[in-house]
Amino acid sequence: MTTPLRTVMRPFGISMFSRVSDLAAEHRVINLAQGVPDFPAPPALVEAAATAMRQHINQYAPSPGLASLRAAVSTHAKMRYGVTYDPDTEVTVTAGATEAVWSTAAALLEPGDEAIVIEPYYETYPPSVVAAGGVVRFVPTTFPDFVLDLERLAAACNPRTRLIFLNTPGNPSGRLFTAEELRGAAELAERYDAYLVCDETYEHLIYDGRAHRRVSSVPECRERSVIISSASKTFGVTGWRVGWTLASHAVTDAIRRVHQFVTFAAPSPLQQAVAAMLDDAPRSGYFDELARGFAVRRDLLLDYLRRTGLEVAVPDGGYFVMARCPGDDVTWCEDLIRRPGVAALPGSAFYHDRTGGRDLVRFAFCKAFSTLHAAGARMLRP
Numbered sequence: 001m002t003t004p005l006r007t008v009m010r011p012f013g014i015s016m017f018s019r020v021s022d023l024a025a026e027h028r029v030i031n032l033a034q035g036v037p038d039f040p041a042p043p044a045l046v047e048a049a050a051t052a053m054r055q056h057i058n059q060y061a062p063s064p065g066l067a068s069l070r071a072a073v074s075t076h077a078k079m080r081y082g083v084t085y086d087p088d089t090e091v092t093v094t095a096g097a098t099e100a101v102w103s104t105a106a107a108l109l110e111p112g113d114e115a116i117v118i119e120p121y122y123e124t125y126p127p128s129v130v131a132a133g134g135v136v137r138f139v140p141t142t143f144p145d146f147v148l149d150l151e152r153l154a155a156a157c158n159p160r161t162r163l164i165f166l167n168t169p170g171n172p173s174g175r176l177f178t179a180e181e182l183r184g185a186a187e188l189a190e191r192y193d194a195y196l197v198c199d200e201t202y203e204h205l206i207y208d209g210r211a212h213r214r215v216s217s218v219p220e221c222r223e224r225s226v227i228i229s230s231a232s233k234t235f236g237v238t239g240w241r242v243g244w245t246l247a248s249h250a251v252t253d254a255i256r257r258v259h260q261f262v263t264f265a266a267p268s269p270l271q272q273a274v275a276a277m278l279d280d281a282p283r284s285g286y287f288d289e290l291a292r293g294f295a296v297r298r299d300l301l302l303d304y305l306r307r308t309g310l311e312v313a314v315p316d317g318g319y320f321v322m323a324r325c326p327g328d329d330v331t332w333c334e335d336l337i338r339r340p341g342v343a344a345l346p347g348s349a350f351y352h353d354r355t356g357g358r359d360l361v362r363f364a365f366c367k368a369f370s371t372l373h374a375a376g377a378r379m380l381r382p
């Protein structure tokens with residue numbers, strides 16, 4: 001079959017994520033490939049959405065987002081990180097972080113501009129850059145510590161650099177960038193007049209007493225950063241498609257001009273429900289409880305993986321554990337699906353040069369304890 005797909009988009013093909021999910025469904029396996037919770041969303045959140053629908057909040061939201069959610073996102077940024085964003089002019093609600101990434105790239109890149117993507121990366125970044133006419137420069141980091149080599153980062157930057165993607169905590173690495181790494185990236189952004197696109201989707205999933213650093217809390221970085229986050233992981237509602245950006249007035253204006261033509265607005269009743277949860281979280285202790293529960297899940301999965309003999313990287317945050325697998329990652333994952341009946345994602349999916357992750361595999365632990373135990377038991381079975 002010949003494809004009408006634009007030439008520049010062809011390298012992206014069908015994502016490894018979809019391929020493994022199809023194979024997993026075919027073999028009825030325990031799916032630790034997908035970063036999707038298999039347990040119910042918080043009842044209060046679901047109730048808030050139902051209430052919003054009953055209150056007839058069912059029509060288009062204003063394109064920048066419901067005022068209630070923009071206010072909640074702004075208050076959260078102020079209370080949690082001490083950064084002030086005007087909810088009217090500096091916060092935009094998008095259809096998930098995915099759309100936020102896409103609209104940011106489309107808003108800020110001129111054809112031929114370059115964007116830095118640190119490997120292993122979340123798969124949306126390269127196609128969003130390329131679709132916007134940009135060019136991706138990759139900067140690899142390696143298992144097990146995934147430390148960002150600032151010299152390599154500097155070598156990848158040049159006067160054409162317009163965006164530097166920073167995903168912290170990272171998917172799939174689980175890594176929280178250190179203050180030094182963030183400072184180094186910020187200095188390069190300053191030197192080349194680039195923007196830091198900070199994907200903080202996992203900002204509330206951080207373990208071992210570590211703290212999330214929001215790059216824009218450094219005053220010099222505020223004007224040249226776009227902070228992206230989402231309800232997907234924080235509230236376990238990946239299907240709701242509610243995310244947001246925080247950026248200076250000028251950058252927000254640019255993002256909104258694209259966003260209005262991409263999705264126009266995210267779902268209204270769901271925005272209203274997320275606003276209620278965000279507002280309530282400091283009182284309810286939701287964020288602490290979330291991180292505590294996920295730390296236990298992480299440790300459970302790490303324990304099972306170690307007992308199977310795999311070398312693991314202990315994640316600082318996020319939903320995933322990276323492990324080193326013996327042999328080719330794709331073959332290893334296919335075998336894992338067929339024999340013990342567990343799905344994981346091949347590490348090469350997260351590197352543009354597939355050899356980068358050829359001996360790595362990603363397991364998701366955003367699962368019910370029973371799922372993790374069942375997967376662990378299968379993998380340990382002789």
Ligand SMILES: Cc1ncc(COP(=O)(O)O)c(C=O)c1O
Nearest residue numbers: 096097098122171201230232243
């Ligand atoms: C790093 C990262 N950013 C963004 C997303 C997408 O988030 P959303 O569901 O809000 O589009 C994901 C989802 O897996 C992710 O891992």
